[in-house]
Amino acid sequence: MDIKEIKSKFPIFKNKINGKKLIYLDSANSSQKPKTVIDRISKFYSKEFSNIGRSVHSLAVTATNRFEETRDMMQKFINAKHREEIIFTKNATEAINLIASTYGDKFIKEGDEIIITELEHHANYVPWHFIRQKKGAIIKFAKCNDKGEVEIDEIKKLITNKTKIIAITHLSNVTGAIMPIKKIVDLANEKKIPVLVDGCQGAPHLKIDMQELGCDFYAISCHKMYGPTGVGVLYAKKKWLDVLPPYQGGGGMIEEVKKDHITFPGSPTKYEAGTLQTAEVVGFSESLKFIEDVGIKNIMEHEKEILEYGLDEIKKNNSVKIIGDPKVRGSIISFTIKGIHPHDIATILDEDGVAIRAGHHCCQILHEKMGVVASARASLGVYNSKEDIDALSNAIKKCNKVFNN
Amino acid sequence: MDIKELYQEIVLDHGKNPRNKNKLKSFNKEAKGHNPLCGDKIHIFLKLDNDKKVEDISFEGEGCAISIASASIMTETIKGKEFNVAKKILENFLNMLKESSKLRINSLSEDENTTMMSLSGVKRFPMRVKCATLAWHTFMHAAEEKKGTANTEK
Numbered sequence: 350m351d352i353k354e355i356k357s358k359f360p361i362f363k364n365k366i367n368g369k370k371l372i373y374l375d376s377a378n379s380s381q382k383p384k385t386v387i388d389r390i391s392k393f394y395s396k397e398f399s400n401i402g403r404s405v406h407s408l409a410v411t412a413t414n415r416f417e418e419t420r421d422m423m424q425k426f427i428n429a430k431h432r433e434e435i436i437f438t439k440n441a442t443e444a445i446n447l448i449a450s451t452y453g454d455k456f457i458k459e460g461d462e463i464i465i466t467e468l469e470h471h472a473n474y475v476p477w478h479f480i481r482q483k484k485g486a487i488i489k490f491a492k493c494n495d496k497g498e499v500e501i502d503e504i505k506k507l508i509t510n511k512t513k514i515i516a517i518t519h520l521s522n523v524t525g526a527i528m529p530i531k532k533i534v535d536l537a538n539e540k541k542i543p544v545l546v547d548g549c550q551g552a553p554h555l556k557i558d559m560q561e562l563g564c565d566f567y568a569i570s571c572h573k574m575y576g577p578t579g580v581g582v583l584y585a586k587k588k589w590l591d592v593l594p595p596y597q598g599g600g601g602m603i604e605e606v607k608k609d610h611i612t613f614p615g616s617p618t619k620y621e622a623g624t625l626q627t628a629e630v631v632g633f634s635e636s637l638k639f640i641e642d643v644g645i646k647n648i649m650e651h652e653k654e655i656l657e658y659g660l661d662e663i664k665k666n667n668s669v670k671i672i673g674d675p676k677v678r679g680s681i682i683s684f685t686i687k688g689i690h691p692h693d694i695a696t697i698l699d700e701d702g703v704a705i706r707a708g709h710h711c712c713q714i715l716h717e718k719m720g721v722v723a724s725a726r727a728s729l730g731v732y733n734s735k736e737d738i739d740a741l742s743n744a745i746k747k748c749n750k751v752f753n754n
Numbered sequence: 755m756d757i758k759e760l761y762q763e764i765v766l767d768h769g770k771n772p773r774n775k776n777k778l779k780s781f782n783k784e785a786k787g788h789n790p791l792c793g794d795k796i797h798i799f800l801k802l803d804n805d806k807k808v809e810d811i812s813f814e815g816e817g818c819a820i821s822i823a824s825a826s827i828m829t830e831t832i833k834g835k836e837f838n839v840a841k842k843i844l845e846n847f848l849n850m851l852k853e854s855s856k857l858r859i860n861s862l863s864e865d866e867n868t869t870m871m872s873l874s875g876v877k878r879f880p881m882r883v884k885c886a887t888l889a890w891h892t893f894m895h896a897a898e899e900k901k902g903t904a905n906t907e908k
Contacts, residue, residue, distance in 0.1 A: 688770070689819070690817065690818035690819055691818075692792050692794075692817075692818040692820075692882070692885065693761070693818045693819045693820070696757070696760065696879060696881075696882060697757055697761075700757045707792075708791075708792055708793060709793055713793075722793055722816050723792070723793050747757075751757055751758065751761050751766075752761070752766060752770075752819075753766065
C-alpha cells in the first residue's frame with residue numbers, strides 16, 4: 350500500500366500546524382476526510398440538493414435517490430440482510446440512545462438487568478443509566494482485567510434470567526482491546542438475550558459483517574470512517590425494528606395522522622424523523638467507496654504493522670507506561686508519562702504538530718479501574734506511517750526534556 | 755513560539771513541588787473546583803479571619819502542571835493578604851491571561867510579581883487558560899461561600 354498516495358487524498362495534510370507538518374494521531378476521536386468526500390458534499394449542494402422523500406420535483410427525486418443509494422451501499426458494506434435494517438442517525442450516540450430508549454421502554458422492567466463492561470465509552474453507559482433510572486433496572490459491569498480486556502467468562506457469570514440486553518464495545522477506545530463479539534453473541538443466544546455492539550472503533554478498523562457477528566444492534570460513527578460529522582448508522586435486525594416503538598416523533602416518520610390516532614410506517618422511515626443530514630449522508634457514500642477502494646483487509650494489515658511498530662518504539666522509552674496489553678488489539682495506544690500530566694503531554698506534542706488526545710476519553714470508569722485519572726492517546730488511521738510514530742516518539746522525548754525528567 | 759514560554763522554570767517547580775498542598779488543620783471556608791472537560795479537580799481550604807484577612811490557605815487536587823502550579827502560586831501569593839487585596843490580585847491575574855499580558859498591581863513584591871508572571875505564557879494557549887484559572891475561581895467560591903462546585907465554565 351502506498352501511504353504517501355493515500356495521504357495525498359486528504360487535503361488537511363497540506364496544512365502546517367504550528368509551522369510543522371501535521372502528524373495526525375487522533376483518528377479514534379475523529380478521522381480526517383478524503384477530498385472525494387469533501388467534493389461530494391460540495392457537488393451535492395451545488396447541483397443536486399433538495400429535501401428528500403417529500404417533494405415530487407426532479408431535484409427531490411435525485412436527492413432521494415442519492416441518499417437511498419448510500420443506504421444500499423451501507424447494507425452491502427456491513428452485509429445486512431435487509432436495507433430497512435440501516436437507519437441513519439446523527440451519530441453513534443444517537444443510535445445507542447435510540448435502542449436504549451425504545452427497547453428499554455418496551456422490554457425492560459423493574460429489577461431487570463443490563464450487562465455492559467468496564468471498557469465502555471460513556472455513550473454506551475449513560476443511555477442505559479437513563480433506563481436504569483426510569484425503570485428501576487440494574488446495570489452490571491463485566492470486569493476488565495489488568496490487560497485492559499474483558500474476558501468472556503466475566504460476561505458469562507453475570508448472565509441471569511433477568512438479563513435483558515448485553516451492550517458491549519467492539520474495540521476499546523482506550524486500550525484497543527478487540528472483543529470476541531461472535532462468541533458473546535453465541536453465549537447470549539443460548540438465553541435469547543439481544544446484543545448491542547458499540548462499533549464506533551470497530552467499523553473504521555475491522556471487517557464488519559453482520560451475518561458473521563450475528564449481533565442484534567450495531568452502532569456506527571461515520572465521522573470516524575473518513576466520513577462527514579453528523580452521520581451515524583444504527584444497524585438493527587428487522588425482527589426488532591418490526592416490534593420496537595418509534596423513537597422521535599415528527600415529519601417524515603408517519604403513515605397517517607388523525608386527531609385521535611397516528612399510525613407509523615416500518616423501518617427505516619419510522620426512525621428517521623424530520624429533515625435529515627442529507628448532504629452528509631450522500632458525502633458518506635464516498636467514504637465507503639474510499640474504504641472499499643483501499644480495501645478493509647489492506648487497512649487492517651497496514652494499521653497492524655504501524656500499531657506494532659508504535660508499541661515497540663514507545664516501549665523503548667522507560668518513562669512511558671502503556672495502558673493495557675490486550676491479546677487482540679487494534680489501532681490505539683493510550684499511555685502515561687511518569688511525572689507529566691496527559692494535558693501537558695498533548696500541549697507539548699502539539700507544538701511539534703503531533704495531534705493526540707488527552708483526558709479520560711469518555712471512559713471514566715475504565716480510567717478509574719486502571720488507576721489513572723487521565724491518559725494520552727495516540728490513535729491510528731489509514732494515512733499514518735512509521736514516520737508518524739517516529740515523530741510521536743521524538744515528541745515524547747521532548748516532553749521529558751521540557752519537564753527535566 | 756517556544757513551549758518553554760508556557761513551561762517556565764518557576765511553573766515547573768511549582769508543578770512538581772507544589773506549596774501549601776495539604777489540608778489545613780483549621781479552616782473556616784472550603785470549596786471544590788472541577789474542570790469537567792479535562793478532569794482537573796481542586797479542593798481549597800481557607801481560613802479567613804474576622805478582619806477579612808487570608809490567614810491561611812491550602813489546596814488538594816489532581817491536575818496538569820499548569821493547574822497545580824497555578825494553585826500553588828496562588829496560595830503562596832495571597833496567604834497573609836487582606837481579602838480585598840487578594841481579590842484584586844485575582845482580577846489582575848485573570849486579566850493577565852485574557853487581555854493584557856502584564857500585571858498591574860502595586861501591592862506585590864518583585865518576587866511575587868515574577869512568580870505570578872511566570873504563568874503569563876498560558877495566554878497563548880487558549881485551551882489551557884482554564885487550567886490556570888481553576889484554583890482562583892475555586893478560591894472565590896470558598897471565600898464567598900457560594901454553593902456547589904466551582905467550575906471554569908461559569
